[in-house]
Amino acid sequence: MPTEALSRLLLTREPGEAAVRAWTDEIATDLLGRSSHVREPNFTEIGQDDLASLFTAYDGRFLDGLCGGILGPGTLSFRLSGRMTRAGGKTTRFERRGHTPRFEIAVATSILFDGFGEDDREVTACGLPCRHRLDALQRIFEHELVHLAEFLCWEISHCGRARFRGIARRLFLHRAHTHQLITHSERAARDGIVVGSRVNFAFRGQPLTGRVNRITKRATVLVEDARAPRWSDGRRYARFYVPLEELRLVEADRGA
Template identity: 35%
Template structure:
């Protein structure tokens, strides 16, 4: 039986800060890219091994190593490019070889973090960046794993799961509020942004102006830049930006 202590808010916040710091150190030491910015068209690069390391950082700081002790090598980790609505998924399997567990993390949800500048919440908690989003998603999945191990089933909509998530992590909900590209495209059909339009957008408190050269999931905006890679017939140089439609203004 995996047991836990009810954690105070100050303990939880301090532990999260410590885990985030240690996780960033791991990424830096291994030269692993975990940057994402929709404006620059970059995607998150992550691996199963780093999901595993984050899991055991939580195990050490919140559960005194019980997950490693009781589950050990029966715990697997994976990343999904197909999961577009759920931030994570926990899988509990039974076979003749015994039990196995898997935590699967959604790359699309993490990549969508910067599609808008609006406040984001995961499990009812405000998250400031995609790393914090990953961390709270991991906390939610750890609660599933605990419930699977202790009771053989798990349901995040039920009272027992919510009690576990509140006592260990002080979660305020069970869903994430990170917009998907699909939902934003539906929302932005009324923006009347078209190819050729002159537009403005803000990045790091600076306003940029340019014109829309293409629209797919994001708008491609060409911005005058003397050091830009792209050159028109008049010799003007441009930098290319990939911007969510919701961030553009005429």
């Protein structure tokens, strides 16, 4: 049975450091040569077809094509997410009674594109240093591929558990199951803007002042407004979603 063969491979295969590095370098070189989007290691564009290409390459090289052999037509899809601002990727198993399970691998583009500036700190993914976006993309995709393979064999997958960590370590040399990528919150904090900060911004030409309630791709800023709904602190706030670059920290809060 293909699932039995895949489970044996996942629990026993250990290519070794030299082979893993050679194979991942080959996959990177091939993607750079074939992709119409990913043309350099610090690429500025990526397409869903690039994720599909990575799946075919990794499945063939590391997993003997077994994942592709188990998956039926139309049961695996890929998504590029600009809304995921903390996780580097996500693999989801969808199941409906009487239907074949289907799967989706999503990769967070916002985190990839926000990192790797000239003055940025070192980025790690799966405990491994990443020189550029392509390194980070591959480590994230490897992590998600382990999730997919576990789903196919055992129907559940948890990256914090020993089985997942063992598979990721043997197959891909991963040292951790988390990523230390640069987030919007980290970038905002460099300018002193954190949750609770008082900030100025303009809305339709009108200057406003409020407090930061949440930071994702944009900041959620609460501005007191007697006409707005009442919040749990008893005050009334209007809520604004403001691009981070449009916020200015209130001077009285600087150095506080």
